[in-house]
Amino acid sequence: MSTIKERQEEIIDEFSMFDDWTERYEYIIDLGKSLPLIDEQYKKEENLIKGCQSQVWLHAEKVDDNVVFTADSDAILTKGIIAVLVRVFSNQNPEEIMNADMSFIDEIGLKEHLSPTRANGLVSMMKQIKLYAIALQSNQ
């Protein structure tokens, strides 16, 4: 199984094939459209992270020793970025998630979506991913 770092590098590689933002965004939109990211039963109020603009649902559970994330959003770009984040962080060990470096987001040209002004729920989602890791680590 690949580590967080390896998965991040894989994604950076994929994104480096795109010449401009249009291709990058089209890829993100495709990711957003194609993936069933969350089971309907988890799309409930308590899993909802309210952004000012788009909303994110995030569910976490422990499978064996790893944290498995599923998530969704009402905006397709947000959902596509979530797909990238889930791919990096899901099915990883809680400690690795807690200590993970996030700079790969800059490298794939999506930094603006994770700035607080975007208010799309992604910044809170990142915080929530780490909080889940902490919570699920301590209730071993």
Add this chain to the structure above:
Amino acid sequence: MNFDIHKIREDFPILQQQVNGKPLVYFDNGATSQKPQVVIDAEVHYYSKINANIHRGVHHLSQVATDAYEEARVKIQKHLNAKNSLEVLFTAGTTHGINLVASGFSKLLQPGDEIIVSHLEHHSNIVPWQMACEISGAVLKVIPMLEDGSLDIDAYSALLNPKTKIVTVNHISNALGIINPIKAIIDKAHEFGAAVLIDGAQAVPHLKPDVQALDCEFYVFSGHKMCGPTGTGVLYGKEEWLNKLPPYQGGGEMIKEVTFEKTTYACLPHKFEAGTPNIAGGIVLGVAVDYLNSIGFEKIEAHERELLHYATEQLSLLEGIQFYGTHSNKTSVISFNFEGIHPYDIGAIIDKMGIAVRTGHHCAQPIMNYFEISGTVRASFAFYNTKEEIDRMIEALKKALKMLR
């Protein structure tokens, strides 16, 4: 003076830049307007030449700064056609002005008294009144909205009664751009002895309100939406009402005499201007008002109306578009969505092409709830925008739709 759009655009240095490698198209004027060079220069001039605290010093600079600040007040008085300059209070903005009045009313209201707001309000004209209700035991009533974004005036008439103490509505809706029939709203309220506050935040960039003709008790607005600096604003209030309201904040400037036993308050307008005000801001707001008047509000309105018609026509050609606020009496604001597409996705993609619009609920969630949507895309035009810029937005939207569908 002729309306020379190219010359006007040269007044705004920020419009000359590129965003994401594309010429900036700034259609988020409802959030804040851009500033002309005369306003920027006036800010620099104030801090380079005349900065001093006002109303206190006997020295030269303090006199110069005080004169400039008070001259700005008189300019704004004339602009609004207020009877007296002491009816013009400088504030930090619309939100500040509304909170000042609502806080004062919270001490005057009795349990069971009624406050009327409208369904079209910005959160800033809802929450302060809910807070006043909590403190006083007054009850909040809401004028309903119709499908086309206009207010249900028959329902409003039915809400009015002798318990109604204040009616507070916006002149123009920020989310939809609808111009409300405020003269009729004010006259009806007066039949029941209720005071009226008009939130003019979205109106003052587009038109020149005449507070005596309107006969409203309060009219509030922000400076930054009308080419002035951020953190500036005005609360116009009828003199008798400003005398009736208790002070909002205590401090320097607002007192007549202070002892530990009892403090007496200064007269208007100082009673409501505690502490050192935004001196530069007030002076520069006066410069912004002069600038707008030098162009002329008739010309501003005519140009913006043309932009609104052109943009509405061009947008209508895009497949799946849905407009919100279709009532005919509106200003240069267009709120819309595309079927099955989230406004955030549209906003984020056209930003990549240099187009700045607002997306989201526009701090007017009750309107979004009415239409059962999470938000809209809002393009709001100013007098310095052009049809060519609208064409660029349409091209950007076409590309976004192609990517998203």
